[in-house]
Amino acid sequence: MTFDPDATGLAYRHYDPDEVVMGKRLEDHLRFAVAYWHSFAWPGGDPFGGQTFDRPWFPDTMDGARLKAEAAFEMFDLLGVPFFCFHDADIRPEGASFAESRKNFEEIIGIFERKMATSKTKLLWGTANLFSHRRFMSGAATNPDPDVFAWSAATVKNCMDATHRLGGQNYVLWGGREGYETLLNTDLKAEMDHMARFLSMVVDYKHKIGFKGTILIEPKPQEPTKHQYDYDVATVFGFLQRYGLETEVKLNIEQGHAILAGHSFEHEIALANALGVFGSIDMNRNDYQSGWDTDQFPNNVPEVALAYYEILRGGGFKTGGTNFDAKLRRQSLDPEDLLAAHAGAMDVCARGLKAAARMLEDGTLETMRRERYAGWKTPASTELLSSDLATIAAKVEAEGIDPQPRSGKQEILENIVNRYV
Amino acid sequence: MTFDPDATGLAYRHYDPDEVVMGKRLEDHLRFAVAYWHSFAWPGGDPFGGQTFDRPWFPDTMDGARLKAEAAFEMFDLLGVPFFCFHDADIRPEGASFAESRKNFEEIIGIFERKMATSKTKLLWGTANLFSHRRFMSGAATNPDPDVFAWSAATVKNCMDATHRLGGQNYVLWGGREGYETLLNTDLKAEMDHMARFLSMVVDYKHKIGFKGTILIEPKPQEPTKHQYDYDVATVFGFLQRYGLETEVKLNIEQGHAILAGHSFEHEIALANALGVFGSIDMNRNDYQSGWDTDQFPNNVPEVALAYYEILRGGGFKTGGTNFDAKLRRQSLDPEDLLAAHAGAMDVCARGLKAAARMLEDGTLETMRRERYAGWKTPASTELLSSDLATIAAKVEAEGIDPQPRSGKQEILENIVNRYV
Amino acid sequence: MTFDPDATGLAYRHYDPDEVVMGKRLEDHLRFAVAYWHSFAWPGGDPFGGQTFDRPWFPDTMDGARLKAEAAFEMFDLLGVPFFCFHDADIRPEGASFAESRKNFEEIIGIFERKMATSKTKLLWGTANLFSHRRFMSGAATNPDPDVFAWSAATVKNCMDATHRLGGQNYVLWGGREGYETLLNTDLKAEMDHMARFLSMVVDYKHKIGFKGTILIEPKPQEPTKHQYDYDVATVFGFLQRYGLETEVKLNIEQGHAILAGHSFEHEIALANALGVFGSIDMNRNDYQSGWDTDQFPNNVPEVALAYYEILRGGGFKTGGTNFDAKLRRQSLDPEDLLAAHAGAMDVCARGLKAAARMLEDGTLETMRRERYAGWKTPASTELLSSDLATIAAKVEAEGIDPQPRSGKQEILENIVNRYV
Amino acid sequence: MTFDPDATGLAYRHYDPDEVVMGKRLEDHLRFAVAYWHSFAWPGGDPFGGQTFDRPWFPDTMDGARLKAEAAFEMFDLLGVPFFCFHDADIRPEGASFAESRKNFEEIIGIFERKMATSKTKLLWGTANLFSHRRFMSGAATNPDPDVFAWSAATVKNCMDATHRLGGQNYVLWGGREGYETLLNTDLKAEMDHMARFLSMVVDYKHKIGFKGTILIEPKPQEPTKHQYDYDVATVFGFLQRYGLETEVKLNIEQGHAILAGHSFEHEIALANALGVFGSIDMNRNDYQSGWDTDQFPNNVPEVALAYYEILRGGGFKTGGTNFDAKLRRQSLDPEDLLAAHAGAMDVCARGLKAAARMLEDGTLETMRRERYAGWKTPASTELLSSDLATIAAKVEAEGIDPQPRSGKQEILENIVNRYV
Numbered sequence A, B, C, D: 001m002t003f004d005p006d007a008t009g010l011a012y013r014h015y016d017p018d019e020v021v022m023g024k025r026l027e028d029h030l031r032f033a034v035a036y037w038h039s040f041a042w043p044g045g046d047p048f049g050g051q052t053f054d055r056p057w058f059p060d061t062m063d064g065a066r067l068k069a070e071a072a073f074e075m076f077d078l079l080g081v082p083f084f085c086f087h088d089a090d091i092r093p094e095g096a097s098f099a100e101s102r103k104n105f106e107e108i109i110g111i112f113e114r115k116m117a118t119s120k121t122k123l124l125w126g127t128a129n130l131f132s133h134r135r136f137m138s139g140a141a142t143n144p145d146p147d148v149f150a151w152s153a154a155t156v157k158n159c160m161d162a163t164h165r166l167g168g169q170n171y172v173l174w175g176g177r178e179g180y181e182t183l184l185n186t187d188l189k190a191e192m193d194h195m196a197r198f199l200s201m202v203v204d205y206k207h208k209i210g211f212k213g214t215i216l217i218e219p220k221p222q223e224p225t226k227h228q229y230d231y232d233v234a235t236v237f238g239f240l241q242r243y244g245l246e247t248e249v250k251l252n253i254e255q256g257h258a259i260l261a262g263h264s265f266e267h268e269i270a271l272a273n274a275l276g277v278f279g280s281i282d283m284n285r286n287d288y289q290s291g292w293d294t295d296q297f298p299n300n301v302p303e304v305a306l307a308y309y310e311i312l313r314g315g316g317f318k319t320g321g322t323n324f325d326a327k328l329r330r331q332s333l334d335p336e337d338l339l340a341a342h343a344g345a346m347d348v349c350a351r352g353l354k355a356a357a358r359m360l361e362d363g364t365l366e367t368m369r370r371e372r373y374a375g376w377k378t379p380a381s382t383e384l385l386s387s388d389l390a391t392i393a394a395k396v397e398a399e400g401i402d403p404q405p406r407s408g409k410q411e412i413l414e415n416i417v418n419r420y421v
Ligand SMILES: [Co+2]
Pocket: A254, A256, A257, A293, A294, A295, A325
C-alpha cells in the first residue's frame, strides 16, 4: 500500500506517512493501529446470525493461532501501520485450565516478539478480554464471585507482562461486563470498590515491573450491560478521583462509545484534555441511527477533523494513537474489503488531521474563542472570582450592572471550519 | 382534598398523610412539594405554539404576582401539601433594573411569609431562575461575560436570603444554561472553573448566613443546551470532588433528567446513595419516546416503587422531599386538571412508597442480594483484596481456580417485585 | 404450575385459565404461546460474549433435536400453555443440503405431531428462519442473488406445510434481513418488488393448500439491519396496499419492535385495529434505555394493561395470541429461571387483561372519548365533511366562527387508568 | 453576496449560480429558498427561555409586518436566492376575527406581489400555520371540534389563493398538531378520516382554481405531538394510498424530521423516489444527539452530498427545491449571523450537489449497484418471479441449489464516495 493521490486501485490517496504537518510526520501524529480482534478474530456474527467470514486461520487451535499471527503481520506490513493492539483471547485458543491458556498465550507472544524484531509495526497497547467467556458474565473485577476477581487479576498480570515484553506503549482496560443487567441483584457500592481495588493493583503492578507505558481506561455507557460503570469521560474521571487514581490512569476514548453516551467524540476528547486525562483514541464510528455499538470504520472527514482538532489543541498524542477498533460489515467478506477499509479510514484520518492542523495554524477559531472570553482577563474579573455573594450583590446594585448578550456566532464558526474540511 | 379510597370524585385514594409506614407517617416519608413555576407561571407554550392556559393572574405585573400568590396558597391548602418550591422569576415580574426586580421579589416573599405563618405548607426549596432571560443565553456562572456571573451571584444571594427567611429546607441550583451549544466557541476548562467558584461562593454564603438547609445541584444532560455540565449524578459527583465540594453539596435528582441521560431513575438514586450525595427528588417523568424533557406527572406505580425502594434503602429523605417539577399537558386547560394531576401523582407515589416499604420489610430482595455477594464476606476474599496481581496469579494456577457462573435470577427478582406493586 | 394466589413458590398468582372475564375464559382471551427459539435453542450469547446456558440438548445433532423436543413439550405441559411457536432452524440441525435439512425438519415435525396428539398445547404459528445462516446475510426475498430467493421460497413452503400439518393457526414472516446495511449498494425499488412478489406467493400457497390460518408480518424497524422494510405497522400497511395484499395479510406486533420504531405498543395495536390488520402480538418488552432488541419478559402491569385494552377494544384475538418472543437474561442460567420467567410474564398479562376488561366494562374512558368527539355526530359536521374549501371559508366569515379549545383531560384519564391497574 | 472562492469576508465560496453541472445551472439545480418564519419571525425562544433576538419589525402589528416584508426582500436580494417560503402567521398579525386576519394577510400578500414584480426571488411554496394558536392545540383537520376543521379549511383556502396569486410552485401542508398527546382521548380512525377528507378538499380546490403547483405533505414523526400521523415517507405514502391521493400529493422531506423518525435523509429521499412521491426538501439538519427538532443550517458536506445524490438519481427537482427551514442558534443575535448562516449553508449544498453530480457522472457507484443485482436480469430469474412456492421448492432440491454469499463491499463503496466529497 503506497501513497498515490491519483491511484485507481488500492492505495493511500491522502495518507503520506512522511508528510510533515506542524513540524511532525503524519505517521508520528496519527500513530495508526490495527485491532487484532476485529480484523483477524471476528467471524462476522451479529445477534441474529452467525459466522459469515471464512478465514483459513479460524479453527480455534494453536495451528490456527499461528497462522493468524502470520496473516496479521503480513497485513500490518502491507498497510505499513506503525502499531497494532490485541487481547489475549484474540491471539490464542482457550486452554483447559488457566495455566494452559497462559502457555498458549505465551507461545504466540513469542511469535509476535520474533515478528516485531523485523516489522516496523509496534504494539500500541495490549489488553485482556474479560468479557467473552461465560465466567465473566456477571463481571470481572466486579463479579459477585471473588474467584472471578482472582482469575481476572491473574489474566491482567499475564497481559501486562506480555505488553511490557513486547514494548507496548499503553495498557488498556475496557470493563465490558463491569456494570449490571438489573439493579435488583447489584451491590453498586461493593462493585465499585472492587473495581477500584483491581485498578489499584494494576497501577501497582505497572510500577513493580517497570512498565513505562500508560494505563488507559476505555469508557462505554452500556452494551453488553444495561449500565457500565465506566460510562463516559466525566464518570471515569470522578471514579479515578474518588480512589486517588486520577494521576495514574488516562483514557482511551472511542467515537462510538461517545455517541452511545450522548456526547460528540470531540466533546469527550476536549473534556479529557480539560481534566488532564486524555490518552488515546479508538477511531471507529457508530451509526447515529443504530442504538448499539456498530464499530464502523470512520468515513466522515468533517467529523474526524473536529476530533483531531481537539487532540492537536491538547498537544497531540503522547503514548496514545489512533486505533481502529473497527470491524467490517459482516457482508464484507473479502480480504480486499479489510485492506480497503483500513486504507479508506487512514485516508479519512489523514484528511481530518491535516484540516485540523490548518485550522489550528491559521488560528481564526482560537482567536475568536479567546476574544469571547476576553472579559475574564481583566483585574476586575479576577477580583470578582475572589469575591463573595454579598459583595457582588451590593456591587451589581451600586453600579447598575445590566449585562447585554453578545452573539455566539455558531454558524460563522461552522462556516470557518468548512473552509478547511 | 381528603383521603377516601372509595371516592368517585376528586380525592386521595391511596395517600393518607397519617398512615404509618415503617414507623413514620406517609406525609413525613413522601414530603410532597408543589412547583410554583409549572403550576402557576407556565402559560402552556411549546416550541410550536404559544399560551393555551388562561389564568386571571397571568398579567406579568405586581398585581398579577399578588393574585398568583393567593391562588398558589389556596391550592396548597386544598391539596394539603406540606411543601412548595419556587424560583424568583416565578413569583415576581422582572423590574427595569436589578434593584427593582429585587424589590418586587422581596414584596412577594413578604406575602409568602405571612401566608406561611398560618398555612401548613412550608418551603422545600428555593432557587434562582438563571436561564430564561436573554442575559443568561450563554450561561450564568459560565457566561463569557463576567457581568453575567456577577448578576447571577447577586440573584442567588437574594434567593438564598429569601429561602433562609422562609425557613426553606434546601436551596437548589439547576444550571440550565451552564453548558454549550457548540464546542467551537467554548472554553470548557474556564467555564468549569467559574462554575465551581460560583458554587463555592454559594456554600460560603450558606455558612455565613447560618442557613442550615442543604445545597442541592439538579443534574440534567442537555436541553436547552446541547451539553450541560451537570450531566448526571456521576458527572456532578466528579465535579464536586474536583473542587473539594463533595461534602457540602448534594443532589436533587429528576426522573426525566435521568432518562435523558440514559439512566433509570432508580439508578441515579442508588448511585447518589452509594456516593453519599443523595438529597431530594423531582418526581416527574419523561415520556420514553420523546427526546425532550416532558415533565409529566408520574403515573406508573411499578417504576415509582423502584425509585422509593432505593430512597428507603438509603434511609429515606432527610431535608429532601418529593417535588413535582411537573407540568400539565398544554391541552389540560382547566383548574380541575391541575388538582387532579397532583392528586393522581400523590396517589401514585403513595402506592409506590408503600410497595417499596413492604418489599424492604419483607426482606426477600435484600436477602437475595446479600447471598449473591456472600463470597466476599470470607477471610479469603478480604485477603484477596489486599493482595497483588503477581500473588493472585500464582495462586490461581497453584490452586487450579476455575470459577463457575451462577444464575443472576433477574426474572425471579422481577417477579418478586411484582408481588408488591 | 397451578393457579394459587397465595403460593410461596412457583405458581400462577393471577393467571387462572378458567377465570371468566367479559364472558370468556382467560386462557381463551390471552392465548399464550411459548417461543421455541428463545426458550430452547438460544445459547445465551450476546455481541460481546458466547454461550452461557448449558442444556443437555444443545449438541446440534438430530439426537439433540429429539431431546430438545422432549424438553419443550415437557415444559409446555408443566406451564399448561395452550400454544407454542417455532422456526425451522430452532427444531432441527442444518443438513449438508436443502433436502437433508428438510428431512431433518420433517422428522421433528413428526415428533411434534405425535406429541400434540396428547398435549393440550397447540401451534399458534410456524415461521422460517431466513436470517441466521450466512446465505441470508444480504436478505432472503430481497437478496441480490435469485438463488437465495429460491432457497427462501422453498424453505417457506416447507414451513407452511408443517404449520398446516400441525394445525397451526397462523403463519408468520419476520424479514430480519429484508432491509439494508448501506443504501449505497441497494436497489430499494427492486428489493421491495421482490419482497412483494414473495409475499404473494405465500398467500397463493396458503390458498392452494387450504391453510385456513392467518398470514402475519412482524414489523421491526432495524436490527440486525440498519433499515428493515417492514419498519412498523403504518409502513407494512402501506406496503400491503401497494401490492394489493392488505386483505390477505395481517400483523404480528411486538412490544420491543414498537419501541425501537419510536411508538408505544398500544399505538401500534390501535393503529393496526384502525387499519383492519391487527393479528397477533409478541408480548416481550424492550428496555427503554437500550437501543437494541432486548426481548425481555413483560413485567410492567400498567403498560401491559394498555396493550390489552386496545386489543379488547378491537374485539380481542381471532387466530392470534400472546406469544413470548422473550429470552432469559443470559445470566439466568437455571431451568427454574425459564419457568419463573414464563409464570411471571403470564401473571403480568393476566393482571393487565383483567384491568383492561374492567376499564372497558366500566366504560368511563370510552364515554369520555365519545364525548370529546360528540361535535362530529351532528348533521352540521356531516355537511362540513362533504363541503369544500371555498364554501367553508365563506361560512367561517359569515358566521364569525371562533372555536374555543376544551381541555384534553390527559391527567384525569391517566388517573382513571390508575384506578384499574 | 457574490461568488468569490477566495473571499475573506461574507461571500459564496462554492455556490456560483451560473456554474453548469450536468447540463444545468447550479441555481436551477438547487433552487434555494429562504424560510420567512425562522429568518424573520422567530424571536429566539426555546422551552427554557424567551426572546433573544431584537429586530425592528418584531412588534406584532401591521407596521411591524410591513417593515418585516421590506427586510425580507432586502435579504432575498442580498443573497440572490431564487425562492422564499412563508406561512400566513409569519407575515401578518393575527386579527380580532378570522376576517380581520385575512385582511391583514391579503395586504401583506399585496406587498409581496409588488416586491416580486421586480425581485428575482419567487415563491417556492406557501403554507398555513395551523399549529401555533391555542385553537389548534388539539389538531387542525383532526380536531375534536368541527369548528376548528372549518377554521383550518378556511385558512388553507386563503393561503392557497395567496400562493396561486404569487405564482408559487408548490403548496405545503405540515400537520404539526395532527397527532396526539395521549391515545387515551384519541379516536385514531376518525382523526385519520378527517385528515384525509381535508386533504381531498385541498386537492379539489387546487384543481378548481387552476393552481398548477404541487401539493406537498411534510412528514415528521413527533414534536410538538407525541405522535404525528404524517410520521415519515412510508407512513404518508400508505395514508395517501388508503384515501386514493397518491397521485395527487407529493412529499417535502426534511433532514431533521428524517433523523427524528430513525432514518437517514438520503433514505427518505430514495424511498420517496422509489414510491414516486418525491417533491421537495427542507435542508436543515438536526443535531444527532438532541432528541428534538433543532432545525440547524446544514454543515456537513458528505451527508449533504448523499442527499443530493439521491435527488439527482431521481431526476432532480421538478417544482421542488432546497428550502432552509433552518433557524439560527438563539445566541446568534446579529444580522450578520443570518446572512452568514445562509451563505455557509448554500456553499455546503453547492459542494454537496457538485460532488453528487460527479459521482453520478463517473458512474462507478451505479455500475457496482447494477452488477450486484445482475442475477435478476436473466430469463431464469424472471421465470422464478412468476413461479410459485411448490415449483420453486421442487427446483431447489432437484438442482441442488446452494447459494454462496458475495461481499456487499460497503467500505469500498464508502471509500469511493470519499473520493468525491
Ligand atoms: Co465499540
